[in-house]
Amino acid sequence: MHRVNEPSPSGIAKPRPTLRDVALLAGVSSKTASRVVNGESGVSPAKAKAVQRAITQLDYRPNFTASSLRRSNGRTAAIAAVLEDVANPFSSALHRALEDVARERDVLIIAGSIDEDPDRERALIQAFTMRQADALVIVPASGDQAYLSREIIAGTPVVFVDRPPIGLHVDAVLADNQAGAAAAVHHLVAHGHRDIAYLGDLQTIVTARQRFQGYKEALSDHGIRPATEHIVHDLHTEQAAEQAALRLFTGDSPPTACFASQNLVTIGAIRALRQLNRHQQVALVGFDDFPLAELLQPAVTVVAQDPFTMGRVAASLIFRRLDGESWQPTTHFVETQLITRGSGEIPGPYADGP
Numbered sequence: 553m554h555r556v557n558e559p560s561p562s563g564i565a566k567p568r569p570t571l572r573d574v575a576l577l578a579g580v581s582s583k584t585a586s587r588v589v590n591g592e593s594g595v596s597p598a599k600a601k602a603v604q605r606a607i608t609q610l611d612y613r614p615n616f617t618a619s620s621l622r623r624s625n626g627r628t629a630a631i632a633a634v635l636e637d638v639a640n641p642f643s644s645a646l647h648r649a650l651e652d653v654a655r656e657r658d659v660l661i662i663a664g665s666i667d668e669d670p671d672r673e674r675a676l677i678q679a680f681t682m683r684q685a686d687a688l689v690i691v692p693a694s695g696d697q698a699y700l701s702r703e704i705i706a707g708t709p710v711v712f713v714d715r716p717p718i719g720l721h722v723d724a725v726l727a728d729n730q731a732g733a734a735a736a737v738h739h740l741v742a743h744g745h746r747d748i749a750y751l752g753d754l755q756t757i758v759t760a761r762q763r764f765q766g767y768k769e770a771l772s773d774h775g776i777r778p779a780t781e782h783i784v785h786d787l788h789t790e791q792a793a794e795q796a797a798l799r800l801f802t803g804d805s806p807p808t809a810c811f812a813s814q815n816l817v818t819i820g821a822i823r824a825l826r827q828l829n830r831h832q833q834v835a836l837v838g839f840d841d842f843p844l845a846e847l848l849q850p851a852v853t854v855v856a857q858d859p860f861t862m863g864r865v866a867a868s869l870i871f872r873r874l875d876g877e878s879w880q881p882t883t884h885f886v887e888t889q890l891i892t893r894g895s896g897e898i899p900g901p902y903a904d905g906p
Contacts, residue, residue, distance in 0.1 A: 568706055569610040577606040611702065613682045631870060632680035633663040634673060634690045636714075641815055641842050642859050643691070646713060649863025650689060657871060659686070668754060668788065670694035681708070687870045689713055695756070709873035711866045715758050716883065723873075724883045725866045729759045729839075732855040732888035733766030734773075736811050736837040739853070739896055741774050744903025745809035745835055749782040749800055751793055751821055753814040760785075763813040763839055782807050793820025801828055808834060808900045815840035818852065835898040837890075846893055853896025856889045 575585035580599050587595050588603040595603075606612070633650055635643040643665070651661045662680065666673045673693045677700070680688065687709040690697075697712075698719030704710060712724040740748050750767050753760035764785075771778055782800060787793040793812065797820060800806060812818035818838030825831040831850065838845075838854045845852040865884055 569612045571612070573610055574603060574606045574612050577610060578602040613678075628684050628686055629658065630660045630662050630683075630685050631687045631689065631867075632677075632685035633661055634676055634680070634688065634692075635663055635665055636691050636693070637665045637667060638663055639665070642714075642840055642857065645859035646691075646863045649860040650867050653864055653867035653871070666691075666693050668693045668757070674699065677703075686874060687711075689866050689870065690717075691715060692717070693757075694718075709870050711869050713862055713866050721881050723866075723869045723881045725862045725869070726883060726885055727759075727857045727862070727888055728885050729762035729888075730766035730769070732857075732890075733763040733811065733813065733839060734770040735888070735890050736839065736855050736896070737767050737770035738773070739890060739892075740809045740811065740835055740837060740900070741770070741776070743809075743835060743897055744900030746774075746776050746900070746902055747782065747805075747807040747809070748776075748778065749807040749810040750778065750784065751787055751796060751800075751810060751812045751817050752783075752785045753817060754788050755785045760813060767811055767813075779805070779807075787814075787817050787820070790816050790820040790823070793817040794823045795820075797821040797824030798827065801825065801830060801834065806834075809898075810834060810836050812836065812838040814838075815842040815854075818842065818854070822848065822852065831895075833898065835896055835900060837896040841891065848895075850894030850898070853893050854891050856891050858886050858889070862886050 571585055571589065572582055575582045578585060580603060584595055584599055585603050588600050631650070631654060633647055635647060637643050638647060647661065647663050654661050662685065664676045666676055670693050677688065681703060688703070689711050691714045692712060696719040697717050700710060700720055704720070704722065710722045712722060714726065716724050716726060737748060748771065750764065752764050755761060781803065784796045784800070787796055793816065801824060810821055812821045815838060819842065821836060822831065825834055825836065836852065838852060841854045841856040845854060865886065
């Protein structure tokens with residue numbers, strides 16, 4: 553399933569500037585330009601300044617990849633994956649899926665974590681492009697990725713995963729976050745709950761906002777208005793989620809059910825409920841699966857994304873682009889799945905009637 557975005561004006565692909573281009577513009581030899589680029593001594597201040605000026609004017613980026621590792625077609629046989637956190641189960645599954653497809657092509661996946669830091673996102677992408685990565689797979693943190701336009705014009709294939717691109721017209725592979733969150737809430741209501749808490753990730757993350765929207769709309773469908781004190785945002789770690797859940801469930805009017813909008817948040821909520829010995833009384837549905845969720849007591853009901861499929865679709869798009877195919881950028885949606893295991897089926901006070 554995919555949706556084609558509206559077309560935007562396409563740029564004409566231009567070759568990347570070379571060290572020879574820098575030397576010609578600066579009026580020096582290629583050897584002198586190389587010394588400046590590599591930080592070597594023996595170059596006069598005037599010539600070094602001319603080379604630096606040429607580098608800036610041409611937007612030249614050194615190629616740190618050894619020529620012996622480059623293929624005859626000029627590619628480095630490496631694709632860069634810019635992920636939220638390689639230690640997170642979602643990111644690691646996505647990385648493995650990319651790796652499995654790339655291995656079939658004898659291509660490496662090089663990856664790094666950005667930890668929801670826009671500056672780190674830019675720095676990591678710059679590091680990968682300076683090393684002439686053949687393509688980029690990005691789970692973005694910044695609010696605008698228009699700065700990548702020059703990479704697109706230069707012909708570097710780019711695919712966004714999990715979060716849509718902003719300010720950029722490229723392929724994307726996404727989950728339907730709003731529908732998945734709504735399914736979780738409908739499920740809890742069907743099991744007799746009306747007081748359903750929301751534990752959410754950072755509000756700066758578009759997927760967190762989509763999941764919160766799904767939560768609100770599903771409650772509205774049932775004529776339920778959530779209590780303001782039962783909605784907690786900006787929980788990005790297990791520890792933060794655990795503390796928030798402890799406060800929720802020791803309050804004057806604790807909720808009977810909880811929707812946790814991210815796997816680490818879900819784990820934090822589970823820890824809090826177990827500390828309070830309420831894990832058998834409070835219903836819980838988490839967004840994103842996580843290892844050993846089915847072995848807990850009760851086993852954890854989740855809205856599962858499919859990072860393996862998302863990664864394989866993203867890799868397929870990348871290699872099709874590298875193979876020379878061309879099309880207007882598209883957005884591909886991978887469906888979520890509600891997996892019932894026990895925690896989301898704990899009955900609420902309205903289980904036997906309205």
